[in-house]
Amino acid sequence: MITLDGLSKVFPAPGGGDPVVALDGIDLHLEPGRVHGIVGRSGAGKSTLIRCLTGLEKPSTGRVEVDGTDVAALDGAALRAARRNIGMVFQHANLLDSRTAAQNIAHPLEIAGVPRAQRQQRVAELVELVGLTGREDNYPAQLSGGQIQRVGIARGLAAEPKVLLCDEPTSALDGSTTRQILGLIADLRERLGITVVIITHEMGVVREVCDTVTLLQDGTITQSGDLLDVAADPHGPLSAELIPLPPAPTGIEALVVNCDYGNSERFRTTDDLIRLAETYEAEATLVAGTIETIGGCQVGRVQLALRNRSGQPISREGLTAFLTELEAAGVVATEVTA
């Protein structure tokens, strides 16, 4: 649905110094009908990427293909027509204060020249779809943050775009509203089969709704793939951010090991690890960890304290053998040195 081919964007420096490379040779293919997450810190190039996708910014080199059209090559009326293929949802919704919820939702249709009767019918459908029934005649100032974002999403969907591009859609919302909005996005993908691209810095958003995730760092892609593969790859840069290890309690009279599992055939749960420790005459206790189930598969980053039957730390030899067996089965296991 979206293909970026060698996309680069270089801005001339304001003071005449070195030019700023915002995007540096991005190659990315996003499949239709899925929810794609693009993550990165501020300054990584996320905003520039969005602006290139909607043709607000012309790439320095490379192609930006959305639904078969090269957006970068378009101008004037053709570009405006192509923009209607992409629905946009913003962090602060960017609704017009002078329009009611219904009038905001109808706005893309108005711009596209859809007749009034058809507009009204479509708006009624959308209001119901995003769960805003009874609120359509309220102005944005009379709505809550979550309701405002629902209007934003309905507006993004109004012109029946192929792609819904969400720029930090939940970053301004509280926890429970965030879950509602993400639930709505997942539901829309399910019902409409629309391709969703979510740009975010929140790993929770990625864990919750994304099928794939792409990490943008200093204008280049450092990791990209299906969420499960990325989360379960302990060597990748994203895994630790998606499944962070909480701080472990200190002063434990035991040997402590870190274990990252997720793509191991043999070790599917933390219990499997604990059971293995028993064969080395050790009692393993879970002291810290994060466990996520992604696509029916458990991915974990845990810390285990190992003691022998008499409550003493286990022997060096036993530890080495335990770690070797884990590594052989695809679990990244390391001893924590105090």
Place this chain on the structure above:
Amino acid sequence: MIGTLQEWLSNPLLVRWEGGPWEATLVTLYMTVVTMALTVVLGLPLGVALYETDDSASPLVRKLNQVTGFVVNVLRSFPFFILIIALIPITSAITGRSTGPNAAMIALTIAAVPFAARLFELNLREIPAGKIEAVRMMGASRWQVIRQVLIPEALPGLIGSITTTTIAVIGYTAMAGSVNAGGLGQLAYNRGYTGYQTEMIVVTVVLLIAIVILVQLIGDRLSRAVDHRARTA
């Protein structure tokens, strides 16, 4: 010395229609209303143009913006009293005479348009860039953005600017008395100041205050009626 209200109301000087304060009020209002109509018709496009061309990609358009901005600043820096005298050749060429309300209205409009245009430009600048960009991303043309975003979103502020300009114009009409424009200003000057009729000065001042208060009141009401933004306490 001040006298009773009864005495004021029966003073033949004040109740007489012809050449009296009521006729002068009507002349002042006539000049103000026509000037403001012209000012909105000319000043709003000018304000939008100043706003739209400010950071244009084309160097030619930017140059045009600078030139227009310069002319606006020059006109705004003229004291109105000097401007109205400097414009006498132009007003007499257009209206055929250099005195009277119609001649004054040309000078009034030339003074008010740049004043209003700058205020309108400021009103437009207050619209968050994200809202404009959001509508551009829907595929809106420049004209659609002006009509569907800039004007309606800035409307409460634009009405406030029109109110402010109207009040400035009412002040200017008084100065226009110097070219015999008529109205309350001239009445106060001719009859009150040079003719030693102190009551006339008091009455014109009271009438001007009443008009200004009324204009401000109506402006505030209208502005609030079209303002759907959240009110912060």
